[in-house]
Amino acid sequence: MISAAPLAGIGELHPGDDLGSAVVAALAGQPVPTTITSDHVLVVAHKAVSKVEGRFRSLADVTPGPDARALAIAQGKDPRLVEIIFEESRGIVRAANGVIITETHHGFICANAGVDASNVRGDDVVLLLPRDPDASARALRARLGELTGAYPAVVITDSFGRAWRTGQCDVAIGVAGLRPLEDWRGASDSYGRELHATVIAVADQLAAVADLARRKDSQEPVVLVSGAERHVVSEDGPGVAPLIRAREHDLFR
């Protein structure tokens, strides 16, 4: 049994805020006050993390270069936004139909390098992904440990589009205290036959269940997931890296 409960009452977050304290206060303020344990997974929308880390950019501060201006015209975007997308990216994967897909410096392949203008105050301010989402996840996990004595797994998420399928799914962009993949290769299925190609993207499926548990307009960036304890580990673990397909094994870039 898996369950996912969004935490009401996190409230507006600002650069320098203590996200761990905000989570602990929200837990205490739930209709049924909740105690976090080291068996839980805390799934956090990256916007909450990016805000406390001050990852804002004002379009007014950006002078787009010629490449950004050209791509902005071709794809119908603000050239200042395209310049920021360039700054956040290792390279462009595709640009067509008004969509710019890049590889971020973290290695994520997503639209607009994850730069986001929704759920951000101010008309010309955009929010970037955390600089090092694994480090952000580890820091939040450590802070929760200081405050509560419990070390839940932490998954930081963003909503990504997919090749071939419409709609976005939330995926993990930062992980601490969790095995991000469950590898059944070499194990047996229920008939004792070897499962050849089964590696489950646990961290991404945790991101998905958290997203299902809230509404996009609810301002509930933190979701507490129970029932996933077999994936939770005591050390911080490898972070999100195992979820990123190496370029040489990727047939679609």
Next chain:
Amino acid sequence: MISAAPLAGIGELHPGDDLGSAVVAALAGQPVPTTITSDHVLVVAHKAVSKVEGRFRSLADVTPGPDARALAIAQGKDPRLVEIIFEESRGIVRAANGVIITETHHGFICANAGVDASNVRGDDVVLLLPRDPDASARALRARLGELTGAYPAVVITDSFGRAWRTGQCDVAIGVAGLRPLEDWRGASDSYGRELHATVIAVADQLAAVADLARRKDSQEPVVLVSGAERHVVSEDGPGVAPLIRAREHDLFR
């Protein structure tokens, strides 16, 4: 709050079995007997559906043609399996590194046209995707209605790999009684700003939560999801089609 509980006790399924009756019997036999309602979503691994629909193929019955033999050599696969993959596909999207990605007749882009040898009895027998998974979902929903008076949403799933990310996530391949996408375009975020690009793949995230709720070796193909009632509708609805990106909007095939 979203919760997902796998149903124990479905047992082995055979061609012609009544999956609806098996689900109702399993619900009654849970440690806490469960009553299904029209607010629930029943998420069903396609293998359960394919088995009752008799979608088995024996490799011994297949004579591979020259194209299948050539691709089998190039990708290190059984040529009879490759012939079946061809039969199940509209076309090959990529073949490299021992992986064959095709577009199935349904329009899904996945490895091996969804043809699967794990969790199937018999060494040279493989299991195909249901011929029309939306029809399978509608039929199961109708049968559950006959047996219980309740019409839960039904989502039929498979585990697909993804471009750019490692690990598999379960996704919807058949849908009845559910809005498969939640479209927030034109709606406002929590600051009253329009959300431009937010369409959530609800059916795929439901597939993911169901997969998280069980183990790959548990033989629990059916998972009951609660808390997703805002996505459930009384009519059967559009099925899985809205989740398939049209070729002309797809940058990655």
